[in-house]
Amino acid sequence: MALNLQDIPRVKTISKEAFLTQYFKPQKPVVIERFIEDWPAYSKWNLAYIKQIAGDITVPLYDDRPVDYKEGFNEPHAKMKMADYVDLLKREPTKYRIFLWNILKEVPQLQNDFSYPDFGLRLMKGLPMLFFGGRDSYTFMHYDIDLANIFHFHFEGKKRVILFDQKQNDYLYKIPHSLITREDIDFNNPDFEKWPMLKKAQGFKAELNHGEVLYMPEGYWHYMRYITPGFSMSLRAIARNPKNFGKAVYNLLIMRNYDNAMRRLKGQQWIDWKNEQAIVRTHQKNGFTR
Template sequence: MSNFNLVDKVENITKKEFKERYLSTNTPVIFKDLAKNWRATTKWTFDFFKENYGDWEIPMYDDSYHNPGNGYMKPVSHKKFRDYLNIIETKPTSLRFHNFQIMKRAPELAKDYETPTIMNGFLKFALMFFGGKGSALNLHYDIDCSHVFLTHFQTQKKVYLFPQEQSQLLYKLPYTNHSHLDVLNPDYNKYPAYKYAKGIEATIEHGETLFIPKLWWHYVYYSKGGYSLALRANNSLKTKAKGLSNLVRLFTVDNGMNYLAGEKWKHYKDQKAEENAIKAMQEIKSV
């Protein structure tokens, strides 16, 4: 496993202190109290979602999410929300439910949380992520260049983070924002450069909020079944424009080539990622 330091945990921090210590330095941090006044921290239980929204049909994703072909980045099945919540509450599963714009489906839930005032530029956009014990969201970074504030509920989640400068050591796949590398169980024969990567480990407990700075790589592991709310902030017109460009370019090229070339396109990306990683590793060794 790579070398992991622990993310700071803070409380009662001011907007000025946050900017100086974490925002300006692009450094992850966990807020113990950013969501302390949210109704969601007591209201959003497994039973609450099952009782009020259990009949929703929701898409299911698993470890095949990035496999080439017709199923690339598509759901493997659909389930009743109630049935899925029963699964993740009681047993391990690889099934995940992610990037869900829950406030579009249930706008009344927006009353249960508050837009943070810790920085400017929060977007009127919220996503929820659900996962069972042992499931993981692959190593990736958010290409829209937004900062992410991830608040977890009920249980515990671990997030492993790496700065953008280590992209090549993480075997970044060209024309994408992700990697096939399994951060917790790496195959060093296949990914030897990963030995030189240095990451940060964050353990988010119920009601805590992880600040993921823009373009930081993150691998999300559900140590227990649970769910999180992600709010995004971007206070720069320049980074907003860059993010939009990234979204159009990466999704258009990658999805288009996957449709046209499938396995050949996957092989090309894997090969380029390996070449770049070896080059980065050799540069480190030569110092």
């Protein structure tokens, strides 16, 4: 048995009006296949180019180890020179990923390789972020703290994406006071004996190729797995739905600080309690008993 996932719709290109009407307003995802072929990045951006232009920069790396109470919010697990990291990606599978790397700050000339597309949403120009991963590395299922509208541009190789909207929260074993599901769920090959409520979740899937753009609506859960080594850039626009905007403010000002305070106060006991509650609450909401 597999997750209940439908293919994300694909279009070759799209006008601003069609995007707003067909995808933004109904908050549906879409893959746009040929939107950035006029960007210099389309032909230039690959791992070799990144190594050449940013090889001397030390980058923060993350793997798939579970959250530890001693680690602060988004603390890196290791650091490496970009040139060495690219060599590692090309040489062998590695769990090490880069995420939320602000290219504007580190390598300003990369800004010349892309432009901010007009999708009818105001993109946050100070926040283009790069994400890198090796073959078979993946992100935990999560949604972004600001519940933004995200445009995810993929470069080099292939990447598998699974999305769920916020209406699926009751089935996903969401960790309380957090933005992730249980980290021991393998969304690539889920164990429905262990996680029975996943059978009820309805989501979306796609494989992204070089130069394709994925639109992820506000607050969408996303799991990303690198089929080959590669990288992506995200541009974001603030949540427009008042409920989502309110949640974003709560997450940034209250939830994150509360969670960090509880980690300091209770240590691993807090993490363990949250993990247990993810199961208890999901099963309670669905009237499920073993």
